[in-house]
Amino acid sequence: MFDLPDKIKNLIGEEKYQLDTVWRSESKVIIFSDKVLKIQTISQESETERSIMAWLQNKLPVPKILGYARDEKRDYLLMTKIPGEMACSPKYLNKPEQLISLLAKALRMFWEVDINNCPFNNNLDEKLQRAKYNVKNNLVDVKNAEKDTFGKNGFKNPEHLLEWLYNNKPKEELVLSHGDFCLPNIFFRNDKITGFIDLARAGMADKWQDIALCYRSLLNNLSEKYRSQTFYSLFEKLRISPERDKIRYYILLDDLL
Ligand SMILES: Nc1ncnc2c1ncn2[C@@H]1O[C@H](COP(=O)(O)OP(=O)(O)O)[C@@H](O)[C@H]1O
Numbered sequence: 734m735f736d737l738p739d740k741i742k743n744l745i746g747e748e749k750y751q752l753d754t755v756w757r758s759e760s761k762v763i764i765f766s767d768k769v770l771k772i773q774t775i776s777q778e779s780e781t782e783r784s785i786m787a788w789l790q791n792k793l794p795v796p797k798i799l800g801y802a803r804d805e806k807r808d809y810l811l812m813t814k815i816p817g818e819m820a821c822s823p824k825y826l827n828k829p830e831q832l833i834s835l836l837a838k839a840l841r842m843f844w845e846v847d848i849n850n851c852p853f854n855n856n857l858d859e860k861l862q863r864a865k866y867n868v869k870n871n872l873v874d875v876k877n878a879e880k881d882t883f884g885k886n887g888f889k890n891p892e893h894l895l896e897w898l899y900n901n902k903p904k905e906e907l908v909l910s911h912g913d914f915c916l917p918n919i920f921f922r923n924d925k926i927t928g929f930i931d932l933a934r935a936g937m938a939d940k941w942q943d944i945a946l947c948y949r950s951l952l953n954n955l956s957e958k959y960r961s962q963t964f965y966s967l968f969e970k971l972r973i974s975p976e977r978d979k980i981r982y983y984i985l986l987d988d989l990l
């Protein structure tokens with residue numbers, strides 16, 4: 734069992750909360766009526782998430798930082814709760830055309846942010862460095878990869894995939910990227926975008942990074958009957974020509990990150 738730092742406890746006030754007795758994963762989120770506390774094992778990402786969130790204030794709808802603390806093991810980030818529902822809530826999954834329109838709009842909101850003074854670089858070389866580190870240190874979660882990434886129809890192992898990624902680098906179009914553009918990280922209310930969360934991987938990156946993960950997340954969340962239309966619908970709404978190779982590239986890369 735662990736306890737919250739006093740600074741955070743004081744900010745939470747009277748509201749009740751429960752902490753698991755066993756720390757099961759790298760991060761834990763406690764949701765209050767109007768606040769959210771994200772507790773993470775200290776890592777580069779837990780540190781970056783807070784600074785990116787601070788940089789994005791007034792640029793995009795992201796949570797406001799209410800407080801922050803660190804103990805020997807963990808980072809504690811207290812932020813405002815984004816109103817509405819996640820993009821993967823049944824309300825939106827049952828109306829895929831509307832869901833895809835909102836997601837296309839959300840992608841464009843990121844692309845419209847001026848990146849001239851953006852201090853966070855997540856370009857392909859940076860991502861490949863991280864992928865290389867994970868491969869060399871045996872940190873790739875092969876079991877949780879997309880089903881065709883490794884094995885009979887895919888790459889023999891992470892080393893082979895890494896080599897292929899280095900040899901097939903696409904030309905990048907740098908924009909502000911969310912970095913983990915999946916449905917549970919995007920919120921809507923009354924058919925409007927209310928906010929973006931889980932920002933540790935945000936920064937300058939190729940625009941196809943977010944398109945690829947958005948498409949993957951749509952396929953993972955939508956029911957079978959809608960899946961075949963998803964691809965064309967997304968590109969019709971984005972008003973750009975699809976590039977299947979780039980989508981495949983960034984989905985494969987994500988399996989090493
Ligand atoms: N500021 C927030 N407002 C509303 N819900 C949040 C907020 N932060 C986290 N959540 C909820 O907690 C879940 C996990 O938080 P997230 O930051 O995405 O962590 P993880 O890294 O585990 O995906 C989200 O999908 C969302 O449902």
Ligand SMILES: [Mg+2]
Pocket residue numbers: 917918930931
């Ligand atoms: Mg998340």
